[in-house]
Amino acid sequence: MMFHQISDWNDAYANGPNIPGGERWPAAWVQPAQAYRDELQGNGRATLDIGYGERPRNRFDLFLPPGKPAGLVVFVHGGFWRALDKSFWSHLARGAVESAYAVAMPSYTLCPEVRITEITREIGAAIELMASMIEGPILLTGHSAGGHLVTRMISATSPLPEAVRTRIRHTVSISGVHDLRPLLNTAMNADLRIDAAEAQIESPALLAPLPDARLTCWVGSAERPEFIRQNALLANIWTGLGAQTCAIEEPGRHHFNVIDGLADPRHPMVRTLLSNTP
Numbered sequence: 001m002m003f004h005q006i007s008d009w010n011d012a013y014a015n016g017p018n019i020p021g022g023e024r025w026p027a028a029w030v031q032p033a034q035a036y037r038d039e040l041q042g043n044g045r046a047t048l049d050i051g052y053g054e055r056p057r058n059r060f061d062l063f064l065p066p067g068k069p070a071g072l073v074v075f076v077h078g079g080f081w082r083a084l085d086k087s088f089w090s091h092l093a094r095g096a097v098e099s100a101y102a103v104a105m106p107s108y109t110l111c112p113e114v115r116i117t118e119i120t121r122e123i124g125a126a127i128e129l130m131a132s133m134i135e136g137p138i139l140l141t142g143h144s145a146g147g148h149l150v151t152r153m154i155s156a157t158s159p160l161p162e163a164v165r166t167r168i169r170h171t172v173s174i175s176g177v178h179d180l181r182p183l184l185n186t187a188m189n190a191d192l193r194i195d196a197a198e199a200q201i202e203s204p205a206l207l208a209p210l211p212d213a214r215l216t217c218w219v220g221s222a223e224r225p226e227f228i229r230q231n232a233l234l235a236n237i238w239t240g241l242g243a244q245t246c247a248i249e250e251p252g253r254h255h256f257n258v259i260d261g262l263a264d265p266r267h268p269m270v271r272t273l274l275s276n277t278p
Helices: 027-042 090-097 116-133 145-153 181-185 196-202 225-239 258-263 268-274
Strands: 046-051 059-063 072-076 102-106 138-143 168-174 214-220 244-250
Touching: 027 046, 027 059, 027 090, 059 090, 059 116, 072 090, 072 116, 072 145, 090 102, 090 258, 090 268, 102 116, 116 138, 116 145, 116 196, 138 145, 138 258, 138 268, 145 168, 168 268, 181 196, 214 225, 214 258, 214 268, 225 244, 244 268, 258 268
Parallel strands: 072 102, 072 138, 138 168, 168 214, 214 244
Antiparallel strands: 046 059, 059 102
């Protein structure tokens, strides 16, 4: 019999120090993201910095396929709700764009300027505007903190209006943090300022899914055990609450390269995200 207990909560959620060469990121994303923006701007298929709110970071980029979009994919970035912005991830739109979908990528106000509850509202406002611009089904995906934010959009207390909720066909949370309670034990909570009450209302794992929710939780097999646990947790709980769920561990992938599949239209991550059936 083997018991497990976490003794170092900071290390449990620390990605860079536990990945060989982890110091390469996030700088490694800057050049490919810029190159993709330049490519699509050059052929008139990118609109940058579309405003969806009053705060400076309430902006999203929209990337379009050559013809009429088959639908809308929304990618929400990570950074533990307190770092990074939309500019690091533009190249990850390629897989869906080359599959005929429009892709929108929002920035949002970071902690500690706001709390996670307000970030959830901002992402809801962004998606509502995006949905008014692009017809068809909506597919949501997000990485790490972004995985939390997109699963909040399909939780019972989603900030989205009903007309938008009913268009969401599938959500893929990549290395998502679905239960915020462990983060109360980390040093980063000095910025996040999560308390027990906010953890309760903002943790998808503590909420019911929307009716007919369809969720894939995707994580790399080489990630920190906490991310693997968080990945399985939401799929497990929401299965018991009637959602269609799937949990995937991609072999050999760590927290920073597990998202690479989004840039390839042939990758199983893209094919899963855009699939019509569970």
